[in-house]
Amino acid sequence: xxxQELEVLGQTQECCPGLLxxxxxxxxxxxxxxxxxxxADPVRLRLLSMIASRAGGEVCVCDLTPAFDxxxxxxxxxxxxxxxxxxxDCERRGxxxxxxxxxxxxxxxxxxxxxxxxxxLAQPAQTPAGAAS
Amino acid sequence: xxxQELEVLGQTQECCPGLLxxxxxxxxxxxxxxxxxxxADPVRLRLLSMIASRAGGEVCVCDLTPAFDxxxxxxxxxxxxxxxxxxxDCERRGxxxxxxxxxxxxxxxxxxxxxxxxxxLAQPAQTPAGAAS
Numbered sequence: 001x002x003x004q005e006l007e008v009l010g011q012t013q014e015c016c017p018g019l020l021x022x023x024x025x026x027x028x029x030x031x032x033x034x035x036x037x038x039x040a041d042p043v044r045l046r047l048l049s050m051i052a053s054r055a056g057g058e059v060c061v062c063d064l065t066p067a068f069d070x071x072x073x074x075x076x077x078x079x080x081x082x083x084x085x086x087x088x089d090c091e092r093r094g095x096x097x098x099x100x101x102x103x104x105x106x107x108x109x110x111x112x113x114x115x116x117x118x119x120x121l122a123q124p125a126q127t128p129a130g131a132a133s
Numbered sequence: 134x135x136x137q138e139l140e141v142l143g144q145t146q147e148c149c150p151g152l153l154x155x156x157x158x159x160x161x162x163x164x165x166x167x168x169x170x171x172x173a174d175p176v177r178l179r180l181l182s183m184i185a186s187r188a189g190g191e192v193c194v195c196d197l198t199p200a201f202d203x204x205x206x207x208x209x210x211x212x213x214x215x216x217x218x219x220x221x222d223c224e225r226r227g228x229x230x231x232x233x234x235x236x237x238x239x240x241x242x243x244x245x246x247x248x249x250x251x252x253x254l255a256q257p258a259q260t261p262a263g264a265a266s
Contacts, residue, residue, distance in 0.1 A: 020236075023200075042162035045166055067156075
């Protein structure tokens with residue numbers, strides 16, 4: 001009852017292909033690009049940061065909208081996008097909907113962007129002669 | 134000579150606002166959204182993973198294009214997008230251009246997506262089991 005019927009990303013894939021350790025195949029790249037697309041918008045990033053940094057762990061949509069010069073439906077659309085990406089979840093209670101972070105997805109993203117331990121990425125073998133900075 | 138004249142992101146900002154620790158302001162969110170936008174495409178993610186995981190630390194564009202059913206100009210356009218986001222850099226040597234990862238940017242992204250140490254993010258106070266508070 002608390003969950004609307006939405007396709008949520010990140011549940012079909014068993015774990016986390018490393019972006020920095022091996023070439024992604026098409027399917028992995030398509031899946032991952034959807035999550036990054038959800039993050040590729042300033043309003044959605046601000047919403048996500050407001051939700052994630054909330055002391056109580058959740059935030060009422062009524063506390064999110066005043067921060068933006070946008071309509072409630074527009075804010076809801078952005079929140080839906082974040083939810084479809086598996087970054088947040090929500091629950092309706094009476095008049096308002098409450099949102100919280102799903103840290104599993106941000107953990108996953110942090111993981112795939114982290115360099116393998118003890119394996120510094122090689123720098124290019126050849127540096128431009130005399131082009132030190 | 135190795136660097137084309139491009140606006141490269143991530144150099145105007147001193148460091149890394151935490152996405153999970155405090156609300157981003159508009160400027161921070163706009164800056165960060167550009168990097169995520171560069172990652173919000175399956176072809177660019179595959180290119181980045183191919184470049185980042187390359188054993189020698191760099192890869193010739195001539196080794197990238199055969200993996201895709203796309204024209205050389207299209208691949209170059211995607212690579213330019215990654216470069217403008219500060220994720221990779223390149224150098225022309227003779228006929229070919231060579232690309233390598235700029236790990237500072239992926240480190241930065243991993244950092245802002247990492248939960249603060251010793252501070253587990255709160256789960257919503259109210260669980261669907263019952264109506265507390």
